[in-house]
Amino acid sequence: MTEFSQLPYQRPNFERVKHQYHQLLTAFQRADDPLTATQAALLLAELNERVASQQMLATIRFSVNTLDAFYSGENDYWNDYGPKYDELVADYYRVLVASPFQAELKQIFPETLFKIAANQVKTFSAQNIPLQQAENKLTSRYAKLIATAEIDFAGETYTLPQMNKFSSDRDRTKRQAAAQATTAWYVEHEAEFDEIYDQMVKVRTEMAHNLNYRDYAAMSLDLMNRFDYGEAEIAAYRKQIREQVVPVVTQLHQRQAKRLGLRQLAFFDENFAFPSGNAVPSGNAEALVAQANEFYHELSPQTGDFFQMMIDRHNLDLISQHGKQSGGYCEFIPEFETPFIFANFNGTSGDVDVLTHEAGHAFQAYQARDTNAWKCIFPTNEGAEIFSMSMEFIAYPWLDKFFGQQTTKYKYDHLASALTFLPYGALVDHFQTEVYQHPEMTPEERKATWRRLEKMYLPDRDYTEIPELDRGLYWYRQSHIFEVPFYYIDYTLAQVVAFEFWQRFNLDHDQNAWSDYLTMAEAGGKQTFTQLIELGHLQSPFAPGTIETVVAKINQQLASISEEQLG
Numbered sequence: 001m002t003e004f005s006q007l008p009y010q011r012p013n014f015e016r017v018k019h020q021y022h023q024l025l026t027a028f029q030r031a032d033d034p035l036t037a038t039q040a041a042l043l044l045a046e047l048n049e050r051v052a053s054q055q056m057l058a059t060i061r062f063s064v065n066t067l068d069a070f071y072s073g074e075n076d077y078w079n080d081y082g083p084k085y086d087e088l089v090a091d092y093y094r095v096l097v098a099s100p101f102q103a104e105l106k107q108i109f110p111e112t113l114f115k116i117a118a119n120q121v122k123t124f125s126a127q128n129i130p131l132q133q134a135e136n137k138l139t140s141r142y143a144k145l146i147a148t149a150e151i152d153f154a155g156e157t158y159t160l161p162q163m164n165k166f167s168s169d170r171d172r173t174k175r176q177a178a179a180q181a182t183t184a185w186y187v188e189h190e191a192e193f194d195e196i197y198d199q200m201v202k203v204r205t206e207m208a209h210n211l212n213y214r215d216y217a218a219m220s221l222d223l224m225n226r227f228d229y230g231e232a233e234i235a236a237y238r239k240q241i242r243e244q245v246v247p248v249v250t251q252l253h254q255r256q257a258k259r260l261g262l263r264q265l266a267f268f269d270e271n272f273a274f275p276s277g278n279a280v281p282s283g284n285a286e287a288l289v290a291q292a293n294e295f296y297h298e299l300s301p302q303t304g305d306f307f308q309m310m311i312d313r314h315n316l317d318l319i320s321q322h323g324k325q326s327g328g329y330c331e332f333i334p335e336f337e338t339p340f341i342f343a344n345f346n347g348t349s350g351d352v353d354v355l356t357h358e359a360g361h362a363f364q365a366y367q368a369r370d371t372n373a374w375k376c377i378f379p380t381n382e383g384a385e386i387f388s389m390s391m392e393f394i395a396y397p398w399l400d401k402f403f404g405q406q407t408t409k410y411k412y413d414h415l416a417s418a419l420t421f422l423p424y425g426a427l428v429d430h431f432q433t434e435v436y437q438h439p440e441m442t443p444e445e446r447k448a449t450w451r452r453l454e455k456m457y458l459p460d461r462d463y464t465e466i467p468e469l470d471r472g473l474y475w476y477r478q479s480h481i482f483e484v485p486f487y488y489i490d491y492t493l494a495q496v497v498a499f500e501f502w503q504r505f506n507l508d509h510d511q512n513a514w515s516d517y518l519t520m521a522e523a524g525g526k527q528t529f530t531q532l533i534e535l536g537h538l539q540s541p542f543a544p545g546t547i548e549t550v551v552a553k554i555n556q557q558l559a560s561i562s563e564e565q566l567g
Contacts, residue, residue: 009054176266260272289311317340382529436485
């Protein structure tokens with residue numbers, strides 16, 4: 001059993017890989033019988049997997065330490081050569097979807113691979129390679145700017161992820177000062193953020209126009225493999241959130257303000273839920289991992305074996321440090337059939353969220369690891385997030401391991417925060433849609449657009465004490481907007497589905513809930529988003545009434561918890 005740090009990385013030789021691709025593609029194209037065609041296709045899939053795995057290893061190791069000279073160089077290599085490898089993959093996919101042996105190929109590859117392949121062919125052009133390279137460099141520039149941020153506060157120096165812990169500090173003066181210090185850093189780098197994003201919008205718009213898309217917003221539907229819905233459905237879904245969720249979230253904020261003895265929540269109060277302090281997990285990172293291991297062993301044999309493997313192989317990098325990228329993610333390295341979890345622990349309840357959320361991703365991928373096409377191990381993004389967000393709710397009966405007597409507070413805050421997230425997630429999507437539908441906007445106009453939309457989705461957000469944010473700067477800290485455009489509405493769609501699992505596991509005590517989750521996990525990317533939902537006996541978030549029903553059930557549950565119970 002190889003530890004993650006020992007997995008071998010070697011930069012591929014592009015010319016050699018290109019030659020291998022061309023040899024196999026020639027054999028695939030010239031195949032005059034199904035057996036020859038499927039053998040060539042499998043060899044191409046294996047080559048694709050090997051190259052992708054090396055790119056993932058380099059990207060992961062760079063994210064862990066952006067100051068590492070070797071992997072910084074490898075990151076530069078993949079920024080330049082990644083689009084060139086994409087061209088080889090597009091050539092493979094072009095032959096795959098055009099092969100006369102579709103029936104036989106679909107017996108060895110999932111149906112969804114052919115959908116993904118068709119979209120990649122549609123969204124790739126050799127003409128765009130220089131633009132993709134430019135986009136990659138801009139993304140790395142943003143990531144490094146965030147990763148190397150240092151904020152002097154209260155006599156210490158902190159990274160941006162480390163500063164997050166002060167947003168739930170019991171001392172309101174400290175919360176405000178921390179928010180002001182963090183905002184001051186973003187203001188100091190405002191021109192650089194504007195420049196990076198302005199170039200990103202121009203580059204992505206040019207890519208879309210080169211491929212005859214109306215704009216990058218339209219192109220994103222194919223880039224994100226949104227097989228089951230389009231712009232109209234997304235717009236209608238956002239409208240449901242504005243109408244059905246925003247009023248409830250406003251009421252929750254009013255209850256929170258009353259609980260805290262405030263007339264109105266300021267922006268820096270939003271993450272502080274209880275006068276006695278937010279629920280905080282007991283123990284350091286090592287203790288939390290041990291507690292998570294107990295939970296996963298008690299949940300099921302499958303999750304127990306999985307998480308033990310994650311510990312034994314050291315597939316968890318959890319501690320925040322200077323030079324480490326912000327945020328958290330899960331990746332799956334197909335060549336080695338191993339998941340990896342990246343996080344930035346900061347001593348808050350968010351640390352437990354990582355051990356459930358990212359582990360939900362990792363468990364799903366591990367269950368689907370035998371899939372022939374690595375692109376179909378994870379579902380498309382909105383499907384993948386079902387497993388992570390649902391695992392957060394599946395963990396509810398075991399949360400006392402982490403929070404002890406604070407468990408009720410954590411559950412209330414976690415459920416309320418999950419609901420509160422929906423308007424913000426829709427805001428991020430709406431903002432990007434307007435930006436890319438109007439790429440001629442100036443940086444100032446983009447900031448004004450953010451603030452205008454922010455008032456629609458977060459109408460009670462109060463920036464009085466931090467007036468710089470009233471100019472529309474908050475979105476600088478949302479890395480998805482820069483690094484993975486349009487990967488955000490996915491979280492909200494999955495959250496609505498995950499709320500159904502919350503009800504089935506914790507209210508209905510549905511005996512079939514775990515088997516449905518497991519069946520969906522094993523299917524993974526072999527099913528589209530809608531197919532996964534149907535497989536799990538769940539309702540589509542696009543269906544009329546789904547959001548209204550879910551929100552009513554959550555609101556009822558939160559209302560049933562008294563202030564006395566929350567301490």
